[in-house]
Amino acid sequence: MTFRTLLISLALFVTSPLMVSASSDLPADIRAGLEQFRQASGLGIDLGDRHQRELYQQAEEARLNGQTDEAGRVLAEMKAGYWAAVGYLNLSTDYAREDLNPARALVALRVAMAMLEAEEKSARREDLRNRLLIRAGYLAYQHEEYEKAIGFLEKVALDSFNTPRALYLHGLALSQRNNHRAAMQSWHRARKYPLAYPGVADAWIAMGRGYDLSGYLGQAGEAYLAANAAFESERVTLRKLADKIRSEGAYKSLVEDAGETGVDWFLADSRKLAQPRTAYLLRFMEQPEAQQAAGRVATLEAMETQLAGFQRDLQVFASVLAEQIALVGGRAAGTGTTALAKQGADLRARLDQLLAQTLDAGQESRLAKLSKTLADTREKLHSLDQRVSERPGVLRALRDQALALKRRNEALMSSVQGLRRDAETALDTMTLEYVASQDQRMAFALDKTAQQIAHLYEYLALQNLAEAELSGEKTGEGRP
Structure with a gap:
């Protein structure tokens, strides 16, 4: 059994166990090897992140169908790492x-x-x-285990x-332990973050409650x-x-400009996490639909840039x-080789005169070689004339292809732009719907x-x- 055969069969086994189990045509040694490999994978062989993702998807399908026990069984078979932790x-x-x-x-x-500790x-x-x-x-906080909640947070x-x-x-848990001073310290630290982040607005209100x-x-x-x-x-x-989104578009306002370090009207300071625009971008990108929408714009922008380069x-x-066609078209075929052909004809005539004289064997051999060289040169000059005469047609064909590709590229670019x-x-x-919700x-x-302020003033x-x-009772005021 070759190792390549084992790997191919293993791929089928991992991707579709039913397919392999239903097949009775596999040789016994391959089936035994696959079973050993499967058992070994449960003892420490890493089949990769993709395999863990597939197992995670199986667990998610079971969980979403209400089969939590089945989901737990699948998760128990997974390697320790990121996907098992998410499951x-x-x-x-x-x-x-x-x-x-x-x-x-x-x-x-x-x-x-x-499980997450095994992740790099x-x-x-x-x-x-x-x-x-x-x-x-x-x-832990929800079930009044405040010390445990503080430890986690x-x-x-x-x-x-x-x-x-x-x-x-953390502040809420400390407050439940009647440590209001420490609770307000946590809420004060939370208030330093942009209001886009979860928990910040609640921390602003909680400060008043703490006091x-x-x-x-x-x-x-x-x-x-201050919260108001x-x-x-x-x-x-x-x-x-x-x-800004309406005037410049969401992609530029949030994605492209989010990394700018210059001072803008809504940048609180130079810290990345403290920039409101970055904060809202991160919150917005938590939604899978937003990631897909922004990804489509980014992909189409890259395609448009590439097509513009083409x-x-x-x-x-x-x-x-076009310049080459004009340059070649101005020259007649054979113009550059006419003088050479004339010189070759003169040499041929003189060579014939020498061959007509009485010569020894060595001279005849050298003259014969020279005659052959002249003949080859004449053929090459003729071939060159032919290629030169064909060159304008070849260049025109290439230019037609280039123009056709250019028109096709223009159509593609117009489609991509749309x-x-x-x-x-x-x-x-x-994005505007998200901003409206915020x-x-x-x-x-x-x-x-406003309600807290009204209650406080009423109190x-x-x-x-x-x-x-x-005071009136003590001083006797209001009595007859």
Whole structure:
């Protein structure tokens, strides 16, 4: 059994186990080798990221069909790594939704963290690790296991996209432990991030609540007013961003300009994660539909650039061919070889005269070779005349092909430009809807702060009224 045959059969075995198992034509040694290879793969042989992705898809299909036990069985067969960790994260979500007790969901999250440790250090590994920690912290907080929640959330990286959410939840857990000062420190750190990130708006509102619970009602009112101003300012930012999208397009406004370091009207500072435009781009790109829409525009833009390059090359090629045709057309066929042909005829005549004289064998041999050389030269001159006469036709044919390709390239470029405009329009519509939803989110946050401010002022008014009544009773005011 050759190794190549084994690999081909293994590919069929991995891709479609039913196909292999149903086939009775495989030799016994190949079937035995495949079975050994399959068993070995479960003991440490890495079949690659693609195979793990396929197993993950199988687990997802089972999970989405409500077969969590089958999904767990497939995940248990997977190698430790990124895809197994994602599978257990999704499984924990189902457990959290189905169970009143978070134990099973937390166990699945811990298994996911353990699986992720086998993944090489990369951006996706760190991002998934932070998501797992936040999810575990949220579950623990939701079921009043505050110390456990604090332990999970304190491990989240501070330069992560999910850091503000972790800081907000961390503050909530500390607040439940009556450590309001530490809670407000976490919320204050979360407020330094753009409001586009999850948890930031909640942290602004929570600051006022923290002061309220600590007994500092004046500072609580100031915190709510500061949150109100921040939300109003963010709505202005969102309106300006929407105007920029309408005037320049979403692709340029968000994708192309997101990496700029210059000062713009909505750039808070030079830090990458602190730029509101970058923040909204990251949030927007969380949606698979947004990734596809932006990817279509980027692909069509690259195609248009490539076709424009082809167009320039074909234009230059056609121009050079036109110049060559004009240059060759001005020359008559045989013009350059007439003088050479005349000289060759003169040499031939003199050679014939020499051959007519009495010569020895050596002289005759040399003259015969010279005669052959002259004949070959005459044939080559004739062939050259023929090629020169054919050259204008060849050049015209090449130019016709170049012009035909140029017209075809123009048609393709026009089609790509139309598709790109459609893709940009679709992306603009999707982005404007997203910006509108963010503006609505800020409006809801404004309503919350307005309610908190109203409740605070109502409480202060009642407290002042109660103090005034108490003071009146002590001094006898109002009595007959």
